[in-house]
Amino acid sequence: MIHSSFDGSVKNDGKTNKIVESNLFDHSLFKFNPDMVIFLNMNGNIVHINHGFVKALGYTLQEIILTPFERFFPSSEIAHYQKLFTQATAGEVLCAHMTLLQKNGETCSVSLNMIPAKFHDQIMGIFVTAKDNTNLIKTEKMLAECELKFSSIVDEALTGVYIVNENGKVTYGNKAFYNILGIENHHSTINFRDYVHPEDIPHLNDVSNSLTHAEKGLTHSFRMHRKDGAVIYVESHAQIITLQHKPHIVGTLQDITERKKIEELHEYFADHDYLTELPFVNVLDLLSLH
Known part of the structure; x- marks a missing residue:
């Protein structure tokens, strides 16, 4: 396995080399990473992956190792990936939203990060991490559809x-x-x-x-x-x-302004004579005089 650091700061001293060459590096980056992790050689072939990559795409380890990474992209995205890979091999750290092909014919949307792996200032390969955003995108689409339905009605x-x-x-x-x-x-x-x-x-x-x-x-x-x-x-x-x-x-x-006015009017005439607008008590007093 090729060892490297993300910032190219591998020092040629015994202590650092022992850390880099230990399983700590492999376990922390590959084994314990919840996302997909891939290491590509300078030809773009996959030379190391974690279990997350195998689980997400459904291929066996034998079907993946030493195959070009570009075979896992739909044909419409291969040119874009090739451009990203060329930039990464030139030393650029890149991030892109891409689509990966699963063995069952389905696809998964991922956030792809490409990081040059350097050893003694020389790029030895490319580290790739891919976060599966498929469920997130499905949820966003469902929310967008719900919002559209809500808006169309309301x-x-x-x-x-x-x-x-x-x-x-x-x-x-x-x-x-x-x-x-x-x-x-x-x-x-x-x-x-x-x-x-x-x-x-x-x-x-x-x-x-x-x-x-x-x-x-x-x-x-x-x-x-x-x-x-x-x-x-x-x-x-x-x-x-x-x-x-x-x-x-x-x-x-x-x-309800008009309704309120009508209600107030009804309340008023419940206690007042409609013709004279006098309170009913006063009207009764007038009638008693006659």
């Missing part, structure tokens, strides 16, 4: 939808949400609390505290200021969710 919804972080910053708001607040730029960075009526801030704080301990969402109403200064009544159904390991509030928002 963006055009007639009800306002918003997500607020623990500092009150709106991290997401659909068109209806911004329209309710009279904000033309639907990508504006705003703080939700800045648009809440000052007298209703304590109520909002109480709701936030209740949501922290609630198993279900809560529906509540309060007043907000539109961008033009008009005061509106809104109703929100909100609940706590966790995004990036931090609590957020996701909720719906409806402008």
Whole structure:
């Protein structure tokens, strides 16, 4: 096996040579490394691998050793790999996102690092580490698909939808949400609390505290200021969710100003005469005079 250091700092003294020539180097870099590790000679052939490489690709050791590393890349990426290998043999440390071919015909996406292995300032080969990102990429695609589905449904919804972080910053708001607040730029960075009526801030704080301990969402109403200064009544159904390991509030928002006016009008005429607008007590007093 060829021994080397990553920085070319191998010194020609007995102590250093004993460390380099011991199994400590092989075990730490190859045997105990959770990622794939490969050592290539200057012709690009594989001369040493760890178990991670065998396990990830499904080939036997005999099928891998002394074969060109480029055979494990799809044809569309071979030219790119060859360019990287040439640069690495010239002394460059490189990192790239590549695809490796498995024996069963499947592929795995990897983060590839190529590091020149030097001995007495001479490049003897290339160390390659490859981290399998296949599951991560699949998860990212699933999240992207979920986000696309969420956006396609929510963006055009007639009800306002918003997500607020623990500092009150709106991290997401659909068109209806911004329209309710009279904000033309639907990508504006705003703080939700800045648009809440000052007298209703304590109520909002109480709701936030209740949501922290609630198993279900809560529906509540309060007043907000539109961008033009008009005061509106809104109703929100909100609940706590966790995004990036931090609590957020996701909720719906409806402008209930007109409904609130009708309710107040009904309450008023529940105690007042419709024609005279006098309280019912006074109307009865007038009738008693006759």
